[in-house]
Amino acid sequence: xxxxxxxxxxxxxxxxxxxxxxxxxxxxxxxxxxxxxxxxxxxxxxxxxxxxxxxxxxxxxxxxxxxxxxxxxxxxxxxxxxxxxxxxxxxxxxxxxxxxxxxxxxxxxxxxxxxxxxxxxxxxxxxxxxxxxxxxxxxxxxxxxxxxxxxxxxxxxxxxxxxxxxxxxxxxxxxxxxxxxxxxxxxxxxxxxxxxxxxxxxxxxxxxxxxxxxxxxxxxxxxxxxxxxxxxxxxxxxxxxxxxxxxxxxxxxxxxxxxxxxxxxxxxxxxxxxxxxxxxxxxxxxxxxxxxxxxxxxxxxxxxxxxxxxxxxxxxxxxxxxxxxxxxxxxxxxxxxxxxxxxxxxxxxxxxxxxxxxxxxxxxxxxxxxxxxxxxxxxxxxxxxxxxxxxxxxxxxxxxxxxxxxxxxxxxxxx
Numbered sequence: 122x123x124x125x126x127x128x129x130x131x132x133x134x135x136x137x138x139x140x141x142x143x144x145x146x147x148x149x150x151x152x153x154x155x156x157x158x159x160x161x162x163x164x165x166x167x168x169x170x171x172x173x174x175x176x177x178x179x180x181x182x183x184x185x186x187x188x189x190x191x192x193x194x195x196x197x198x199x200x201x202x203x204x205x206x207x208x209x210x211x212x213x214x215x216x217x218x219x220x221x222x223x224x225x226x227x228x229x230x231x232x233x234x235x236x237x238x239x240x241x242x243x244x245x246x247x248x249x250x251x252x253x254x255x256x257x258x259x260x261x262x263x264x265x266x267x268x269x270x271x272x273x274x275x276x277x278x279x280x281x282x283x284x285x286x287x288x289x290x291x292x293x294x295x296x297x298x299x300x301x302x303x304x305x306x307x308x309x310x311x312x313x314x315x316x317x318x319x320x321x322x323x324x325x326x327x328x329x330x331x332x333x334x335x336x337x338x339x340x341x342x343x344x345x346x347x348x349x350x351x352x353x354x355x356x357x358x359x360x361x362x363x364x365x366x367x368x369x370x371x372x373x374x375x376x377x378x379x380x381x382x383x384x385x386x387x388x389x390x391x392x393x394x395x396x397x398x399x400x401x402x403x404x405x406x407x408x409x410x411x412x413x414x415x416x417x418x419x420x421x422x423x424x425x426x427x428x429x430x431x432x433x434x435x436x437x438x439x440x441x442x443x444x445x446x447x448x449x450x451x452x453x454x455x456x457x458x459x460x461x462x463x464x465x466x467x468x469x470x471x472x473x474x475x476x477x478x479x480x481x482x483x484x485x486x487x488x489x490x491x492x493x494x495x496x497x498x499x500x501x502x503x504x505x506x507x508x509x510x511x512x513x514x515x516x517x518x519x520x521x522x523x524x525x526x527x528x529x530x531x532x533x534x535x536x
Contacts, residue, residue: 122339122377123148124407124423129444132428134435136393142358143387143425144444145344145405152336152379159412160195160253161334162213163188164243167228168261169202174230176320177294181260182225184327189221191331197253199246200224203239204232205267213246236261237269240278240289240306247287254334254412255287256312260323262294265302272302279310288312292326295319296517300524311375316525318518333378337412342374345406346387351427352402354390358451360458360531361385369403374533377409383533386447394429401426442490449486450499453479454530457506461523464515472515472523476507502526 129142152158165188167181185200192198199213200221210224236259243257269275279289289310291303294317307314313333315326346355347369355370357363362373377383394400405423410416430438456479460472480503487496506526509519 122150122342122407122409122419122421124405124421126405126423126425127441127444128425128427129440129448130435130438131441132430132435132438133391133394134432135397135429136395137432137435138393139391141389141391141427142444142448143389144441144447145385145387147342147344147374147377147383147385147407149338149377149379149381149383152338157413158335159337159416160197161192162197162247162250162253162255163192163334164199164201164213164246164257166201166203166239166243166257166259168204168234168236168239168263169228169230170204170232170234170261170263171230172234172263172295172297177262177323178228178230180320180323182228184260184324185225186218186222187324187327188331189216189218191335192216197250199243201239201243201246202228203235203242205235207235207238207242209242209246213249233267234261234263234265235267236265237275237278238267240275244278244282244287248282248285251286254337256334257282257287257289257310258292258327258330259289259303259306260292260294261298261303263297264299272299272305275302276305276309279306283309283311290330291315292317292323293521294323296521300521304524304528314525314528316521333376336379337376338379339377339409340375340412342377342383342407342409344372344374344385345408346370346372346403347406348389348403349401351391351394351400352389353392356388358386358388358448358455358531359533360454360528361533384447385533386444386451391427394427397429397431399426399428442486445486446490446493446496449479449482450495451531453483453499453503454527454532457503457523457527457530460506460510461520461527464510464520464523469510469515473507473510476503476510480504480507499530502530 127144133139165185198216200211247255290312291307292315304314317323364371403425407421464472
């Protein structure tokens with residue numbers, strides 16, 4: 122992993138309090154050759170309750186068959202279906218597209234949604250192995266209404282499984298599933314959480330999930346900030362877990378796939394530098410476990426250096442527009458989350474006004490960077506959401522778009 126940093130203001134005025142944004146960019150190495158990548162151990166857990174009838178279940182079956190055809194001879198696949206109860210359609214074993222197709226042919230939509238039974242059976246299949254990259258892929262379009270239904274308990278189970286090396290990715294389809302539950306399970310389970318508005322979106326999600334798993338090069342990424350006395354406060358604009366340590370703060374980042382660039386923005390408060398010229402204000406320590414033929418732990422240390430200058434000189438230095446862009450996009454992601462909270466409380470007008478406020482900030486930055494795809498796409502997303510809230514109100518579709526839109530913009534931003 123390569124680590125670089127960019128300061129929004131690399132030159133700060135002496136003896137003047139500063140709030141400093143730092144863009145940290147992590148770049149993953151090239152992919153491991155396919156024969157040497159870590160083998161995959163996957164359990165596909167499919168909801169076949171009554172609401173999955175038709176295109177949704179057909180799409181889920183196609184995706185399971187797709188995975189069976191993409192996996193290699195060193196990989197292993199299991200298929201679980203759940204309605205009132207969980208059924209093991211295909212035990213964990215070498216991928217066999219013909220056998221997977223035959224097992225899925227007998228699957229029809231019916232019954233309730235015993236999500237816990239399905240996930241637990243998928244986890245049990247994967248937990249019988251000790252090698253490889255192990256993950257449960259859970260797909261549903263409904264609420265957990267049988268078995269364990271408490272979201273906190275289900276998220277805790279996913280967290281316990283992650284502690285034993287089995288991660289969980291969730292895929293919600295349509296408007297009827299519980300997005301808070303599925304994202305909580307994925308966050309606790311160390312996987313991803315995806316939203317498919319319709320059945321046609323599901324295959325692309327499975328393809329991306331397989332591509333990420335097949336090209337995973339680093340796991341358990343953490344970034345530690347160890348500040349000097351020059352830094353008195355710390356914040357993180359990304360929505361990632363932060364733990365205070367004896368030496369500073371630790372950010373839990375997760376996994377990285379080959380060639381991926383992840384962006385984080387740190388917010389540091391500096392009461393005032395007293396030395397003219399460069400001053401180290403913190404060290405960044407990036408830790409990860411490399412995945413491939415040889416699994417090994419790595420650590421990279423990177424200093425953060427700020428230049429102190431006379432106030433007249435500091436005032437002439439323009440901010441780094443790359444950092445400014447990242448800051449306003451991350452804040453827009455937070456705004457979408459806050460807008461959802463306002464709308465949940467019945468203040469739909471306040472939610473749309475909040476999005477309009479952040480749209481103004483985004484447009485101001487875009488005027489200086491008109492060719493930025495990130496700014497353009499974020500503006501389009503917020504405009505469409507605010508317009509929908511004003512003219513169509515707030516319902517399950519709008520809540521999901523705000524929920525997943527906020528996550529997409531405000532977590533570990535991918536480039």
